[in-house]
Amino acid sequence: MTPAAFTITGGTGATTVSGATATGSSVTLTTSTLAPGTTYTVTVGAAVTDPSGTPVSATMNTATFMLAAACTPATHLVISEIDYDMVGTDNAEFIEIHNPTGAPIALDGHSIILFNGSGAAGLEYAEVALSGSLAAGGYAIVAAAAFVVPTGVTLFPIAVGVQNGDPDGVALVDRRGAVPVIVDGLAYDGTMATFTLDEAVDIPLANTESTSLGDSNDIAGALSRIPTSCDRNTPAVDWQFTSTLTPGAANVLTP
16 A cells, blocks of 8 residues: 555645555555645545455545644533434433533523424524533533433433434523523534524524534434534534543543
């Protein structure tokens, strides 16, 4: 296998591949400098084969990727993990809230609000009021009352299940002012144009990301911020599906 078998396009200049190392079914490429936040496409040449010697299909020989920008922890509360679709019965959904800062943040006056994306309005279908405060680096969980959380993690019970997307949305909303403000939000399994509260108020979608990623009912896992504290406002790199569930702890990315 030679570097010449791989071509990378995207960005403003040419990208060169100077090394290619295969380990089992994985290949590590050494490239010229890539630009963070830029989408690239890698194309695998016809000379490359899989471990059994079968050539890579010409219809399945490309992949896109984005180099994640360097990230410092967010300066506000974030929604850091959401599991809304289980293998089999959906009976353990949860939403994780994380304080990535170095000081406690008050939760009084904040709510987790869930929105149904099946209609153009994106109507609210559940709200959980938060209270108390979240310690620096701490976590809180919104889930059914029977959900088990780690010691020291606050559980805020929710009486309904978290809808399965295509798309749907969740937002951490600050209700302390005259106009509710989204602190952090996510539309998952697609894009939502509007989040509408029960009081028929449309919330501006600032601080809300949309991702085509979805949870899986074939593989146990969740949508997670990787790293947990990072909010680049770039959902393609902020959010990943991971098969390691970590409610109340730092997220781990695994296939």
